[in-house]
Amino acid sequence: LKCTHDGFIETTIPVAKEIPLTVYLNDQEIVTLLCVSEHLRSLAVGFLKSEGLIKEREGIASVSLDEASRSVRIRAKENTDLMEKWFMRKTIGSSGARGSSFDDALNELTAQRVKSDLRIKDSQVLSLMEQLTTQSQVFRLTRGTHNSALATVDNILLFRSDVGRHNTLDKIYGECFLKGIPLDDKVLLTTGRISLEMLTKSFRMGIPILVSHSAATSLAISMANQIDMTLIGYVRAGSFFVYTSKERVMQTM
Amino acid sequence: LKCTHDGFIETTIPVAKEIPLTVYLNDQEIVTLLCVSEHLRSLAVGFLKSEGLIKEREGIASVSLDEASRSVRIRAKENTDLMEKWFMRKTIGSSGARGSSFDDALNELTAQRVKSDLRIKDSQVLSLMEQLTTQSQVFRLTRGTHNSALATVDNILLFRSDVGRHNTLDKIYGECFLKGIPLDDKVLLTTGRISLEMLTKSFRMGIPILVSHSAATSLAISMANQIDMTLIGYVRAGSFFVYTSKERVMQTM
Numbered sequence: 225l226k227c228t229h230d231g232f233i234e235t236t237i238p239v240a241k242e243i244p245l246t247v248y249l250n251d252q253e254i255v256t257l258l259c260v261s262e263h264l265r266s267l268a269v270g271f272l273k274s275e276g277l278i279k280e281r282e283g284i285a286s287v288s289l290d291e292a293s294r295s296v297r298i299r300a301k302e303n304t305d306l307m308e309k310w311f312m313r314k315t316i317g318s319s320g321a322r323g324s325s326f327d328d329a330l331n332e333l334t335a336q337r338v339k340s341d342l343r344i345k346d347s348q349v350l351s352l353m354e355q356l357t358t359q360s361q362v363f364r365l366t367r368g369t370h371n372s373a374l375a376t377v378d379n380i381l382l383f384r385s386d387v388g389r390h391n392t393l394d395k396i397y398g399e400c401f402l403k404g405i406p407l408d409d410k411v412l413l414t415t416g417r418i419s420l421e422m423l424t425k426s427f428r429m430g431i432p433i434l435v436s437h438s439a440a441t442s443l444a445i446s447m448a449n450q451i452d453m454t455l456i457g458y459v460r461a462g463s464f465f466v467y468t469s470k471e472r473v474m475q476t477m
Numbered sequence: 478l479k480c481t482h483d484g485f486i487e488t489t490i491p492v493a494k495e496i497p498l499t500v501y502l503n504d505q506e507i508v509t510l511l512c513v514s515e516h517l518r519s520l521a522v523g524f525l526k527s528e529g530l531i532k533e534r535e536g537i538a539s540v541s542l543d544e545a546s547r548s549v550r551i552r553a554k555e556n557t558d559l560m561e562k563w564f565m566r567k568t569i570g571s572s573g574a575r576g577s578s579f580d581d582a583l584n585e586l587t588a589q590r591v592k593s594d595l596r597i598k599d600s601q602v603l604s605l606m607e608q609l610t611t612q613s614q615v616f617r618l619t620r621g622t623h624n625s626a627l628a629t630v631d632n633i634l635l636f637r638s639d640v641g642r643h644n645t646l647d648k649i650y651g652e653c654f655l656k657g658i659p660l661d662d663k664v665l666l667t668t669g670r671i672s673l674e675m676l677t678k679s680f681r682m683g684i685p686i687l688v689s690h691s692a693a694t695s696l697a698i699s700m701a702n703q704i705d706m707t708l709i710g711y712v713r714a715g716s717f718f719v720y721t722s723k724e725r726v727m728q729t730m
Contacts, residue, residue: 225718225719225723225726226716226717226718227599227602227716227717227718227719227726227728227730228715228716228730229715229716229730231728232599232728235718237718239692239693239694239695239698240692240694240695241694241695242672242673242694242695242696242697243696244696258672258673258674258696346480346485349480368670368691368692368693368694387670387672387694388672417621417640419495419511419640419641420495420511421511438621439492439493439621440492440621441492441493441494441495441621441640442492442493442494442495443495443496443497443511444495445492462481462482463479463480463481463482464479464480465478465479465480465488465490466478466480470478473478473480475480475484475485477480477481477482
């Protein structure tokens with residue numbers, strides 16, 4: 225029912241279609257993700273990889289999607305210890321995500337650094353985020369999804385949309401992992417806010433430059449600073465903020 | 478670093494402060510929530526209540542916040558079975574949330590109905606969401622938080638802001654639970670999108686009318702329809718959409 229000053233009218237509007245997807249690793253039920261029903265194999269693989277439950281591409285024997293039962297079954301080299309540890313994790317993030325435990329995430333992050341010579345021009349940041357907005361058709365229609373994209377400094381390579389911010393990254397990660405696409409020379413773009421988990425996920429992917437249409441939280445900024453990831457936020461027509469590692473951003477405008 | 482066509486300028490901007498808060502129930506570590514450092518006792522209690530780990534207000538012996546270790550310790554009547562069951566849950570929602578298992582949520586929802594004679598005028602919907610926007614100071618400054626509010630049909634009673642959509646509801650739920658404020662005659666307002674989990678959380682609170690500045694997902698709409706909750710979305714200046722149970726909304730404009 226659309227309610228305006230001109231009256232109440234029955235109307236049809238597009239909505240984001242959310243489905244439950246259950247992921248099995250070697251017949252063990254791992255998780256049920258609520259997600260948009262596209263790129264489900266990539267999502268399942270990306271989730272397992274991001275959570276550290278699968279390691280090498282060569283270790284994956286099969287990835288099969290069953291549309292009827294809304295499940296993806298993955299056969300891979302197993303690590304029972306990892307799986308047990310994963311099930312005991314108790315952190316729920318700012319967005320509600322259960323990632324690795326908070327201490328694990330901190331230790332993992334602060335022990336390492338982003339190593340990349342990638343540079344990006346101010347004009348390229350603006351152009352990439354314009355491309356992201358242009359491709360965000362579903363978002364504009366339903367207002368119910370977040371959009372993320374993997375890009376070179378010039379062009380978007382892979383665009384993914386989902387009701388969950390984290391799912392957009394997992395869909396990209398899974399596809400790149402399966403296809404062997406390197407990520408350490410790429411830029412990751414997203415419409416979603418950058419919380420600690422979004423930053424952690426990007427770091428695990430090996431991304432040197434993360435650009436958000438929205439803002440970043442204090443914890444994400446502090447971590448990005450420690451690991452030397454370039455974090456760019458709040459990109460609007462003609463302007464943006466570089467929160468950390470500004471040496472990767474070149475002034476040309 | 479602010480980057481515009483006029484050049485690069487070092488600048489200071491406000492950001493949402495995200496902290497890790499660990500919740501203990503009777504010395505058992507339950508969860509670490511990433512959240513904004515306000516109303517932490519309410520958040521911890523609201524989370525446990527929403528997850529079904531505590532039941533009656535009278536069963537709570539103490540709720541103590543330790544700022545130094547960023548933890549809240551709650552002493553309450555224990556239900557060991559519930560806690561064991563909770564730790565085995567595997568659903569991660571559209572926003573990344575681990576809620577109850579998907580099947581549990583479905584069964585819980587479809588077995589019950591919202592019972593409420595509450596009615597709201599179209600003009601009241603618009604006025605309440607204007608009040609929410611006016612109070613959303615932190616959001617406007619940092620762009621990093623979601624805001625929710627508990628309201629009568631006329632006025633906001635309780636306004637809560639957090640980096641996590643779910644946390645805003647848990648902060649409201651916890652405070653009302655501790656103070657014995659009834660929720661079945663109230664309206665819940667939020668800037669966040671309505672996924673299945675946001676709907677489930679509101680249902681557990683006993684809310685009959687849920688209003689979002691954003692859109693709702695297909696699964697949330699379908700569930701709201703089944704349980705007869707009034708779901709209103711996409712409120713803009715002068716207009717909004719009623720997704721379900723429209724009989725609670727009265728045309729007066």
